[in-house]
Amino acid sequence: xxxxxxxxxxxxxxxxxxxxxxxxxxxxxxxxxxxxxxxxxxxxxxxxxxxxxxxxxxxxxxxxxxxxxxxxxxxxxxxxxxxxxxxxxxxxxxxxxxxxxxxxxxxxxxxxxxxxxxxxxxxxxxxxxxxxxxxxxxxxxxxxxxxxxxxxxxxxxxxxxxxxxxxxxxxxxxxxxxxxxxxxxxxxxxxxxxxxxxxxxxxxxxxxxxxxxxxxxxxxxxxxxxxxxxxxxxxxxxxxxxxxxxxxxxxxxxxxxxxxxxxxxxxxxxxxxxxxxxxxxxxxxxxxxxxx
Amino acid sequence: xxxxxxxxxxxxxxxxxxxxxxxxxxxxxxxxxxxxxxxxxxxxxxxxxxxxxxxxxxxxxxxxxxxxxxxxxxxxxxxxxxxxxxxxxxxxxxxxxxxxxxxxxxxxxxxxxxxxxxxxxxxxxxxxxxxxxxxxxxxxxxxxxxxxxxxxxxxxxxx
Numbered sequence: 001x002x003x004x005x006x007x008x009x010x011x012x013x014x015x016x017x018x019x020x021x022x023x024x025x026x027x028x029x030x031x032x033x034x035x036x037x038x039x040x041x042x043x044x045x046x047x048x049x050x051x052x053x054x055x056x057x058x059x060x061x062x063x064x065x066x067x068x069x070x071x072x073x074x075x076x077x078x079x080x081x082x083x084x085x086x087x088x089x090x091x092x093x094x095x096x097x098x099x100x101x102x103x104x105x106x107x108x109x110x111x112x113x114x115x116x117x118x119x120x121x122x123x124x125x126x127x128x129x130x131x132x133x134x135x136x137x138x139x140x141x142x143x144x145x146x147x148x149x150x151x152x153x154x155x156x157x158x159x160x161x162x163x164x165x166x167x168x169x170x171x172x173x174x175x176x177x178x179x180x181x182x183x184x185x186x187x188x189x190x191x192x193x194x195x196x197x198x199x200x201x202x203x204x205x206x207x208x209x210x211x212x213x214x215x216x217x218x219x220x221x222x223x224x225x226x227x228x229x230x231x232x233x234x235x236x237x238x239x240x241x242x243x244x245x246x247x248x249x250x251x252x253x254x255x256x257x258x259x260x261x262x263x264x265x266x267x268x269x270x271x272x273x274x275x276x277x278x279x280x281x282x283x284x285x286x287x288x289x290x291x292x
Numbered sequence: 293x294x295x296x297x298x299x300x301x302x303x304x305x306x307x308x309x310x311x312x313x314x315x316x317x318x319x320x321x322x323x324x325x326x327x328x329x330x331x332x333x334x335x336x337x338x339x340x341x342x343x344x345x346x347x348x349x350x351x352x353x354x355x356x357x358x359x360x361x362x363x364x365x366x367x368x369x370x371x372x373x374x375x376x377x378x379x380x381x382x383x384x385x386x387x388x389x390x391x392x393x394x395x396x397x398x399x400x401x402x403x404x405x406x407x408x409x410x411x412x413x414x415x416x417x418x419x420x421x422x423x424x425x426x427x428x429x430x431x432x433x434x435x436x437x438x439x440x441x442x443x444x445x446x447x448x449x450x451x
Contacts (some may be wrong), residue, residue: 021347032366037416042365043350049359056311056360062316108386134314135361136324138421143362170362177362184419205419207320268320 040158047148050172057133057143057175064132124277126150128158130270131175140166140183140205144273149171155235157276163264163274164188164229165240173176181242182207182267190242191230195220198230201242201261210243212259219257221245237278241265300416302450305445306333307353315360321384324424326400330357330368331375332439337400339387340447350376367412371405378404395436400409402429 036042047125084128128144135141148171156168160180166180181188184205190212191198201210215221225245231238243261250257310329317410318326330353337345354369361368378401379386404424413420 022373024376025347025351026370029354029366029370029373032369033364033416036365046359048367049355053311053356053359056308056356057315058313060312060317132317133316134323134326135315136363137320137326138425139419141362223303 007240036050039210046170047172052173054174057131061132061225074158126275126277127272128152128275129272135177136203140180140186140203140207140267141169142166142178142273142287144176144178144275145174147174147176147276149173150275151277152275157236157240159240159274159276160265160272161274162266165235165265165267165270167235168275174292178273180207180267181210182263188236188242189232190227192221192245193226193228195225197221198232199227199259203225208262210261210263212258212261215257215266217250217255217257221248221257221259223247226264237276299447300344300451301340301343302443303337303341303349304448307349309333309354311356311360311412314357325427325431326403326426327435329439330354330372331402331405332398332432332436334372334376335401336440336443337381338376339383339394340444341378342383345376346380347373347376349413361406364412364416367409370412371409374408375401375405391437391440395433396438398436399433402423402432405429 032042036046092262126146128146128150131143131145133143135143142165144158152168152171154168154171158167164181166178166183166186168176169179170177179186180203181201182203182205184203186203188201189198190201197215197273199212199215201212204211212227223245225247227242229236229238229240229242241264246262247257247260249256249260305419307330310333314326318325327337332343334350337349340347350372351369354367354372355365355366357363357372358365382397386394387396403426406429410420412427
């Protein structure tokens with residue numbers, strides 16, 4: 001019984017294992033990769049394929065999401081009540097802060113009008129949910145549940161309550177991939193809030209660490225300083241927290257410091273993120289016609 | 293033959309399951325050890341049913357992974373096509389190996405795959421993984437006997 005079958009399939013194995021087929025497929029793959037790497041001709045193909053693959057993402061995401069929801073549903077009433085109280089208190093505090101902030105905002109616009117610069121406030125923000133899927137652990141990327149259908153665009157900054165998390169790297173109709181600021185290939189233009197010194201914060205592949213390289217030794221910077229986006233480059237809106245300085249390293253032999261930052265955002269803990277549409281969105285879009 | 297009728301279905305189902313397993317969240321530490329499930333499935337079908345487990349199947353399964361994980365379109369496709377080719381080339385030998393020896397073959401194939409992957413990442417200027425990249429082939433080797441028995445059982449039931 002097995003004899004004829006193995007004989008029969010050995011023909012197929014010879015066909016399936018032919019070097020010609022391998023070279024054809026390799027060629028196709030290489031062409032695809034080069035096209036994908038160098039341009040955006042494949043975006044439509046990718047969009048179509050991603051919609052087809054969406055059910056798999058949903059199948060992975062929904063059970064996890066549902067189990068969280070049921071856990072919340074069956075949470076103790078007391079715990080809920082105390083949490084509610086706590087949140088209400090925090091909301092009161094936040095509201096008090098906000099009224100003060102509103103006054104400051106008015107003052108800021110007035111002063112800016114005096115200086116004849118454009119007011120830069122009022123970025124549009126929408127909440128997106130993180131899809132509960134793992135991507136390659138070697139890169140720091142996340143997948144969110146909004147895409148071109150919600151007007152998400154390439155290079156769009158995303159943040160959480162604490163600060164900047166990353167930027168959109170790939171957009172599909174109903175989902176998008178974002179690269180986090182802690183990814184080893186990511187860099188973000190920043191300034192030190194206290195002194196206004198500009199620099200660039202690099203990711204290192206660790207969720208709790210960012211690095212400012214080549215800071216002059218004479219620079220006025222010390223642990224605890226808040227570092228915010230500078231808005232240079234036009235991709236990230238100015239003034240979003242990026243991290244706080246934790247350590248200054250003087251390396252012997254170079255005239256520079258390397259400064260370690262702790263990201264302000266809860267990079268590996270947030271389940272929801274804020275998609276930010278900067279006020280001067282057109283500038284951001286044109287700055288981002290090139291992929292990161 | 294009618295008894296082969298359901299085979300494509302089993303192949304498709306196993307590919308979808310492998311795709312889902314590829315993105316199931318495992319937490320930060322466990323994620324380093326995630327075996328390359330899709331390669332295991334492709335290797336299995338390459339050994340047992342070369343009609344369905346050929347280069348074309350590997351190619352499309354790879355494209356699916358590329359879209360799911362947002363890698364370069366064609367990256368996983370190339371890696372799986374090469375895996376399928378190696379399996380097809382040595383199929384008649386691998387097929388009659390005992391399971392533990394097959395597991396060693398799986399390790400060798402996946403280490404080779406890692407080298408190709410690092411080469412592609414390097415060429416396209418993306419960050420190259422460190423030594424942790426060697427864990428997934430090892431866990432895949434350990435997972436192989438179980439994957440093999442499971443898929444064998446599934447195949448027997450569906451036909």
